[in-house]
Structures are given as C-alpha cells and as structure tokens.
Amino acid sequence: MGSPVRRLLRARLRTILIISGATAAVLTLGAFALVKGDGSATTAQAAHTAPKATTPLRDEPRAEPTRAGRGKTRSPEPSPARTKTPERKADTETGHMPKPESKKKKRKKAVASGSCEASYYWQGQMTASGEKFDPSELTAAHKTLPMGSKVRVTNKSNDRSVTVRINDRGPFVSGRCLDLSRAAMKKVGGTGSGVIQVRYEVLSRG
Structure with missing residues (x-):
C-alpha cells in the first residue's frame, strides 16, 4: 500500500x-x-482524362415515321447501275393521256393525178368563178375541174410543191393543163422560165 x-x-x-x-x-x-482518398482521386482523375473508345453511332429507329413511310412499306431505292424506264399506264388509269403528235404531216390521198405543163398569169381580171383574180393568192385555172377543187402541184425539176384552189378556166394553150397565179408559181420556183413541167394531184373536187 x-x-x-x-x-x-x-x-x-x-x-x-x-x-x-x-x-x-x-x-x-x-x-x-x-492516403487512400488521394489514390482514389488519382484513379478517378486518370479515368476521366483517359481517351474514351469511339463507338459508331447506331441508326436508332425514328420515333415517328417519315411522310413517305406512313401507312405503307417504303419501296427500295433504285439501283444506280440499272434504271428502268417507267411504263406507260393504260388510258383508263391516266385519264386518257393525249397521244404525242406525229412530227410528219400526213399527205392527203389524191383522187386523181397526172403530168402536164403549167404556166402562170398575173393580170388583174374577173375569174370564171365570179371572184376578182388576185395574183398574190394561191389559186389556178383548169379547164374542167369543179370550182373550189384543191390541187397539189409539184415542179418536176426541183420537187417543190404548192396546193392551189381552182377558181378560173384555162389555159387555152395546147399541152398545158394548169395556169397558176404568180404567187403559186413563185412557190414552186418557176417564175424564171414561165412554163414548167409539173406533176399534179387532185386532193378534192369542188
């Protein structure tokens, strides 16, 4: 103690x-x-600064379909290598599509034809049809064809043609069957010679 x-x-x-x-x-x-906290912070900082691996972006489905895909399946895009020409739909489906106009005009079928000599005249006078002769119009005189007949006249030397209306009688010279107006003769290139060899086709009578 x-x-x-x-x-x-x-x-x-x-x-x-x-x-x-x-x-x-x-x-x-x-x-x-x-010490432990510093190590964790260093590890976290290293993880934060380490480069992240890049991954390709996925094409996520759209929340709302596009206008082209609403209500029906989208058609596959055409291949650039092969392109198909769109087929023409029937007239009943397209509402009677107009047919493309033909580039070439159809020639009227002649009811009569032949060859002869043709001359021309230009003097102002009354014609046999009763109308005053106009040399600037595409008209012609014939001996027998009805007035108002349409005749296609072709110059044999150059193949130039003109369609004239018969409104007078003549010519009264042997070997000639047509007397053209000055304008009609100019169309076929015959005013220089005055008389030419022609081929005529009667398109209509009267």
Missing part, C-alpha cells in the same frame, strides 16, 4: 497514456484514410 500521493500520480499517468494512445490511433487512421 502506497501513500495517497503516489496512487494519484499513477492514476494520472495511466490516464495520460490512454489519451496518448487514443490520439496516436486516431492520427494513424486519419493518415491512412488520407
């Missing part, structure tokens, strides 16, 4: 030792936690 002073000192010493040990333990744990 010691004195009360010694017991008091020993009790205080034990208290100091206990507090010192606890403080050392707390400091040790704090230092360990700090």
Whole structure:
C-alpha cells in the first residue's frame, strides 16, 4: 500500500497514456484514410482524362415515321447501275393521256393525178368563178375541174410543191393543163422560165 500521493500520480499517468494512445490511433487512421482518398482521386482523375473508345453511332429507329413511310412499306431505292424506264399506264388509269403528235404531216390521198405543163398569169381580171383574180393568192385555172377543187402541184425539176384552189378556166394553150397565179408559181420556183413541167394531184373536187 502506497501513500495517497503516489496512487494519484499513477492514476494520472495511466490516464495520460490512454489519451496518448487514443490520439496516436486516431492520427494513424486519419493518415491512412488520407492516403487512400488521394489514390482514389488519382484513379478517378486518370479515368476521366483517359481517351474514351469511339463507338459508331447506331441508326436508332425514328420515333415517328417519315411522310413517305406512313401507312405503307417504303419501296427500295433504285439501283444506280440499272434504271428502268417507267411504263406507260393504260388510258383508263391516266385519264386518257393525249397521244404525242406525229412530227410528219400526213399527205392527203389524191383522187386523181397526172403530168402536164403549167404556166402562170398575173393580170388583174374577173375569174370564171365570179371572184376578182388576185395574183398574190394561191389559186389556178383548169379547164374542167369543179370550182373550189384543191390541187397539189409539184415542179418536176426541183420537187417543190404548192396546193392551189381552182377558181378560173384555162389555159387555152395546147399541152398545158394548169395556169397558176404568180404567187403559186413563185412557190414552186418557176417564175424564171414561165412554163414548167409539173406533176399534179387532185386532193378534192369542188
């Protein structure tokens, strides 16, 4: 048994030792936690700065179909290598599509034809049809064809043609069957010679 002073000192010493040990333990744990935290932060920063692997973007389905795809399946796009010419639809489907006009005009079928000599005249006078003769119109005189008949006249030397209307009688010269107006003769290129060999086709009578 010691004195009360010694017991008091020993009790205080034990208290100091206990507090010192606890403080050392707390400091040790704090230092360990700090080191661990720095390592985690470094790892996180390295992961953040590391380059991310690029992945191709996927063609995600659209939330709403496009106008071309509404209500029906989209048709495949035409191949650039082979293109098909669109077929013409029937008239019942297209509402009677107009047929393309022919580039060549159809020649009227002649009801009579032949060859002869043709002359021309230009003097102002009354014709046998009752109308005044106009040399600038495409008219002609014939001995027997009805008035108003249409005749196609072709110059044999150059194949130039003109269609004239019969409105007079003549010519009264042997070997000639037509007397053309000056304008008609000019069309077939015969005004220089005055009399030419022609081929005529009667397109209509009267």
